Amino acid sequence: MHIVILGCGRVGSTLAHTVQDMGHSVAVIDRDPGAFRRLRSSAAKSAVTGVGHDRDALVRAGIENAAAFAAVSSGDNSNIIAARVARETFGVRHVVARIYDPRRAEVYQRLGIATVGTVRWTADTILRRLLPEASGADAPLWRDPSGTLVLTEVPLTEAWVGAPVQRLETALQLRVAYLDRSGEIVLPRGDEPLRSGDVVHVLLRADARDRVLERLRPGPAAGPEGRSV
Incomplete structure (x- = not known):
């Protein structure tokens, strides 16, 4: 070549x-x-x-x-x-x-x-680590040229711990690209159980991002069964 x-x-x-x-x-x-x-x-x-x-x-x-x-x-x-x-x-x-x-x-x-x-x-990557709140730590890591899809990094709520990846994908209509598990990159199967501390990198529609983040970020949010945690 x-x-x-x-x-x-x-x-x-x-x-x-x-x-x-x-x-x-x-x-x-x-x-x-x-x-x-x-x-x-x-x-x-x-x-x-x-x-x-x-x-x-x-x-x-x-x-x-x-x-x-x-x-x-x-x-x-x-x-x-x-x-x-x-x-x-x-x-x-x-x-x-x-x-x-x-x-x-x-x-x-x-x-x-x-x-x-x-x-x-x-610069964006460094700011994300230095000033997560000011720089918007949950801002998309990537956006496709049409603006339809985004890749976003999110931590899990405890309500999702133990749930299989496939349940997360089905409930929130997204795709899990990979997991950051204690610094190790994991490409999970559908039956892979989510663990406490996992940082999930998800691919989803841009217009659904805010709704999905509310259910994934730490703090009051809905878990797999729709209950408050």
């Missing part, structure tokens, strides 16, 4: 080496030839000096035969334009763009271009 990467910073060079170590071919594009010093010799052989959305630079990097394209330069505009050219002009199936502005990321995800906003994601 051949993969083209725009941007030879720390992320781009790390991606290039990882892809090579997995047995794939890779070409890296950057407008600064000095950036290729980050590449080991085997990856530097396929380096292309140029602008990521320039057709000639992309062709020299092998975009016509590429199975994937990653735009991870330092500029949002460069990344998204290059990603659209790779997807819409050359028909690359797997395209990802690094976007720093979260408002732009949502727009481009709706266009079918996967985006990664590392700065915002890292």
Whole structure:
């Protein structure tokens, strides 16, 4: 498999080496030839000096035969334009763009271009741990591009302890993605009993989120049989 990467910073060079170590071919594009010093010799052989959305630079990097394209330069505009050219002009199936502005990321995800906003994601994750009440600890961890589904992290009430995962899913019309059990990630079966202290990561409809959280968060809430606890 051949993969083209725009941007030879720390992320781009790390991606290039990882892809090579997995047995794939890779070409890296950057407008600064000095950036290729980050590449080991085997990856530097396929380096292309140029602008990521320039057709000639992309062709020299092998975009016509590429199975994937990653735009991870330092500029949002460069990344998204290059990603659209790779997807819409050359028909690359797997395209990802690094976007720093979260408002732009949502727009481009709706266009079918996967985006990664590392700065915002890292800041939100840290705030969630530092200031859980102020930052909204139960805010969605992920939302699909259409806004229909969300992934939310919630602790269990004691009323649900011992109940099988399938009962939780049926009663609240959701899917349990995974459990965080004392720091261990568990992919539960339907008959897996929930334990005290489990942090449940659930996938559900966005319009049902508030109702479901009321029945899952600690404090007065309804348990499996609809009783108050």
